[in-house]
Amino acid sequence: MTKMTGAKFLAETVHGYGITHAFFMPYIGPRALMEMEKLGIKRVQSRGEKGAAYMADAYARVKRGPGLCMDQSVGALNLSAGLQDAYLACSPVIAITGRENQHHQQRNAYQEVDHMNPFSAVTKYSAYVATPEQFPTYLRQAFRSAMSGTPRPVHLDLEGLAGQNVIDQEGDLEVIIEEGFSQLPPFRPEAEKEKITAALEMLTQAKRPIIVAGGGVTSSDARDELIALAEKLSIPVATAMNAKAMFPADHPLAVGVPGHYSRDCANQAVCEADLVFFIGSRTGGQVTYFYRIPAQGTPIIHLDINPDELGRNYPTKVAMQGDVRNSLRRMLAMAENTKPRTAWVKRVQELVKNWKESVSDKLNSDILPMRPERLCRELTDYLPSDAILVSDTGHSGIWTGTMIDLKHPGQSFIRCAGSLGWGLPASVGAKAAAPDRAVLAFVGDGGFWDHLSDLETALRCGINPVIVVNDNNSLNQEQGGVEGVYGGRTPGSDELWMFPEANFAKIAEAMGCFGIVVNKPSELSSALDQAFASGKPAVVDVKTHIEGIAPQPYLPKD
Numbered sequence: 001m002t003k004m005t006g007a008k009f010l011a012e013t014v015h016g017y018g019i020t021h022a023f024f025m026p027y028i029g030p031r032a033l034m035e036m037e038k039l040g041i042k043r044v045q046s047r048g049e050k051g052a053a054y055m056a057d058a059y060a061r062v063k064r065g066p067g068l069c070m071d072q073s074v075g076a077l078n079l080s081a082g083l084q085d086a087y088l089a090c091s092p093v094i095a096i097t098g099r100e101n102q103h104h105q106q107r108n109a110y111q112e113v114d115h116m117n118p119f120s121a122v123t124k125y126s127a128y129v130a131t132p133e134q135f136p137t138y139l140r141q142a143f144r145s146a147m148s149g150t151p152r153p154v155h156l157d158l159e160g161l162a163g164q165n166v167i168d169q170e171g172d173l174e175v176i177i178e179e180g181f182s183q184l185p186p187f188r189p190e191a192e193k194e195k196i197t198a199a200l201e202m203l204t205q206a207k208r209p210i211i212v213a214g215g216g217v218t219s220s221d222a223r224d225e226l227i228a229l230a231e232k233l234s235i236p237v238a239t240a241m242n243a244k245a246m247f248p249a250d251h252p253l254a255v256g257v258p259g260h261y262s263r264d265c266a267n268q269a270v271c272e273a274d275l276v277f278f279i280g281s282r283t284g285g286q287v288t289y290f291y292r293i294p295a296q297g298t299p300i301i302h303l304d305i306n307p308d309e310l311g312r313n314y315p316t317k318v319a320m321q322g323d324v325r326n327s328l329r330r331m332l333a334m335a336e337n338t339k340p341r342t343a344w345v346k347r348v349q350e351l352v353k354n355w356k357e358s359v360s361d362k363l364n365s366d367i368l369p370m371r372p373e374r375l376c377r378e379l380t381d382y383l384p385s386d387a388i389l390v391s392d393t394g395h396s397g398i399w400t401g402t403m404i405d406l407k408h409p410g411q412s413f414i415r416c417a418g419s420l421g422w423g424l425p426a427s428v429g430a431k432a433a434a435p436d437r438a439v440l441a442f443v444g445d446g447g448f449w450d451h452l453s454d455l456e457t458a459l460r461c462g463i464n465p466v467i468v469v470n471d472n473n474s475l476n477q478e479q480g481g482v483e484g485v486y487g488g489r490t491p492g493s494d495e496l497w498m499f500p501e502a503n504f505a506k507i508a509e510a511m512g513c514f515g516i517v518v519n520k521p522s523e524l525s526s527a528l529d530q531a532f533a534s535g536k537p538a539v540v541d542v543k544t545h546i547e548g549i550a551p552q553p554y555l556p557k558d
Contacts, residue, residue, distance in 0.1 A: 001172040006132040006158075009173045011035035013139055014068055014094070016177035021432040023055040024070040025079070028098055029158075029167040044432065044461050046425065047453035049075040053082025054422045054451075055429035057091045061414045062388060062433035064184040064219065066092050066146055073098040073161040074111040076119075083122040086153045088417035089242065090215055090282075092146035092184065093153040095123070098163040102130065111161075119155040126155040132171030140178060147181045150282075150306040151219060184219045190330050191303060191322035199277070199301045199318045200335050206275035206299075208344045209235050212258060214287065215242030216280020216304055216324050223409070225328035226279065227251070232332060234341045235277070236348040238266045240287040241401050243280070244413040249405035255348055256355075259287040261401040264554035265355035269348050270294050271556050276314075277301045280324040283313040289553055303327055363403070370521060372470055372548040376403035378524045379468070383411060383440065384532075388430050390441040391415040392423030395477045396470065398550040400442050412437075421450025427465035428458045428537075438532060439465040446475040448504065458537035459512050466531045466538045472546045474498045479549065498546075508539035518542045 010032045014022070021042045022033065033043050046052040052069045060067030067086075071079040076097040086093045100112040119126045125145035127138045142154040159165035180186045203209050217226055217239075223246045230237045230253050237247045238258040247254055256263035258270050267289065270276060276294045280303065281287060288294070291313050302310050303320040310319035320327060362373035376399050383389065385408040391400040393416035406413060414430065416422035427441035448469050458465065478497040486493035505515030514534035516527045518541065531538035 001174050003170055004173050005031060005168060005170050006135050006166040006173070007031035007035045007168065009132070009135055009175060010139070010167065011039055011041065012175045013177065015039045015041060016175065017143060017182045018063075018065055019068050021059060022068045022070060023052040023059070023429065025049045025052050025075050026072065027162050028070045028072045028096070029163045032167050042432065042461065044428070044457065044463070046457050048451065049078035050082035050419070051425040051451050051454045051457070053079055053093065053095070054085060054419075054425040055432070056093045057086035057089065058390065058414055058426035058429035059433040060086070060091045060093050061089065062412065062430045064221065065182055066094050066143060067429070068094045068096070070096045071098075073100055076115050076157075077113060080115075080118040080122055080155075082419075083119075083153045085417040085419050085422055087122040090151050090219065091153065092151040094142055094146060095119070095153055095155045096163065097155065097157050098161045099128070099157045099159065100161060101159060101165065115157050119157070122153060123155045124152040126157070128157045128159075129166050130159045132166055132169045132173060135166055135171070136173055136176070140176065143178065143181045147184060147186050150309070151184055185305060185323055188323035188326040189305070189321070191320035191327040193330075195318055195320045196327070196331050196334055199320060200331060202275060202299070202301060202317060203233055203235065203277065204338060207341070208273045209233075209275040209277060210255070210270055210273040211235050211237045211277045211279055212240065212270065212281055212287065213237060213243040213246055213279050214240045214281025217243045217246045220280060220305070220324035222246070222280070222325035222328055225325055225332065228332055229328050229335070232335055233338045234345060236269060236345065238270055240281060241397065241415050244401065245406050245411055248409070249407060252349060253345065255352055257401040258293055259289045260553055261286065261398045262289070262553045263355050263402050264358070265351040267293050267554040268351050272347070273298065275299045275301065277303070278314070279303050279328070280305070282309050288313065289555065292555060295556070359403070366521070367545065368520065369472070369543045369545045370519075372399050372544050373403050374521055375470060375524070375542055375544060376400070378521050379440075379442070380405045380407070382525055382528055384438040386410045387438045387440055388412045388414065388434060390423055390427045390430050390439060390465070392441070392443040392447040393418055393420050394444065394447070395550055396423060396442050396444050396447065399470065402550075404442075421447045423447055424451045424467055425454045425457075427467060428454060428463050431463045431465045435463075441465055441467045443467060443469055444475070445469055445471045445473060445499065445502065445504070452507070455508060455511050455513050455537055455539070464535060464537050466528065466540065468540045468542060469504050470544050471502075471504065471541050472544045472548060473501050474546050476546055476549055504539050504541040508537070512536070514538040516540055
């Protein structure tokens with residue numbers, strides 16, 4: 001044991017787990033922030049608590065390791081709201097807050113409300129820490145919990161408005177780094193041999209099997225194994241949004257993203273399958289279009305590291321608990337080469353071909369303002385081979401999920417799990433995690449407005465993502481619902497989804513960042529070149545068509 005402050009203990013511990021950036025809102029643990037500076041940890045002070053949580057979320061996803069966000073007592077509930085996305089996206093974020101002294105709890109203390117209930121909704125572990133001596137026990141458990149099984153955020157509530165009763169005080173503390181919990185996944189159990197044998201038998205006998213790969217493939221870094229298994233068994237692959245980069249878009253077995261933010265061909269293929277193999281998937285409402293794709297009753301095989309997910313939404317014929325990468329390696333070792341499923345693969349390729357033909361007019365459209373589909377085509381052609389594509393929610397998620405193809409194995413994709421505006425601060429977190437890679441965020445103007453102030457955060461901290469704004473002066477995803485209520489586009493309806501025209505490039509320049517406007521497809525490549533070369537946070541304001549609305553996903557007829 002060594003006599004040290006809680007501040008020094010925190011700094012040395014997070015440094016030992018490989019955390020390079022701390023995202024925070026003041027006023028929280030300034031002594032800890034000073035100790036972090038000594039160790040070379042970059043302190044990123046955001047312009048809002050939710051922004052700090054979003055940055056830590058994207059940082060953790062790109063690093064496949066823990067992210068850190070911090071906030072004082074009065075802003076704690078704002079931070080908890082920001083953890084919703086990390087929770088839904090299975091991101092291992094460590095959240096640390098201050099709290100009013102215990103003696104002042106439930107006594108109408110100034111600015112104090114309950115922390116534990118809000119955080120319990122968006123974390124898998126939340127604990128109160130009263131003294132420095134308690135800190136090691138709870139902090140190590142926080143890392144273990146965040147990283148194990150299904151990764152998710154955790155929370156420590158430190159005594160004192162700024163955590164000072166823990167941070168500023170000395171105690172007999174020992175820094176112990178459990179290195180296995182610094183990278184996902186910390187454990188790699190293999191599915192049972194008997195279960196693998198049963199799964200392979202079903203996959204071999206099926207005439208129209210399909211794989212639906214989920215975010216667990218990404219967390220497990222199992223891209224190569226997924227490709228190898230699909231090829232060896234001649235099985236088409238659909239990828240959830242969180243696994244979009246895990247299977248080559250131009251592979252003959254690729255069918256795209258299924259579910260709610262989907263290509264029709266992917267939903268059609270999953271619906272026509274006689275066996276669905278969910279790999280690293282929570283079979284949630286988005287990837288299954290609210291549990292209708294595939295249809296209930298379809299035979300299911302399910303592999304996931306978290307046994308709680310097996311059979312949650314679809315009864316399984318074979319349930320396999322295990323790490324995705326190692327379990328797929330075992331399956332590959334045990335599997336025999338399958339004769340090509342010529343008829344099924346041809347059918348899937350026909351569905352993909354038909355879908356591509358159905359959207360080709362929009363992908364190649366020269367109409368001005370630009371169609372969002374054409375913007376996506378240009379981005380597909382432009383994205384650097386090491387690019388990290390960061391997507392906001394809503395239409396941004398639909399466009400990036402369906403219309404942008406990732407053509408290189410070094411490209412990555414992370415997306416918002418629900419909160420509009422996530423994309424801009426998330427691109428800051430992603431760039432912090434991978435400073436040598438090209439980070440490009442795709443956001444709409446509606447979401448861009450929500451966290452515009454964090455452009456200043458990026459500039460001040462020397463973190464330089466490129467943000468492409470799909471700028472149609474609206475929240476046009478809301479158009480149908482609003483006009484359905486009003487009976488058309490009438491006075492009063494417009495203000496619920498339409499915005500005045502704005503020049504985001506000029507706003508960015510006024511803040512000291514790089515900004516440029518794009519009006520035509522031919523201008524985009526040069527604009528992106530300039531943005532990446534600027535050495536600043538960059539905004540590429542692409543003027544797009546307000547009628548660029550995503551079609552409804554495919555559902556089979558009843």
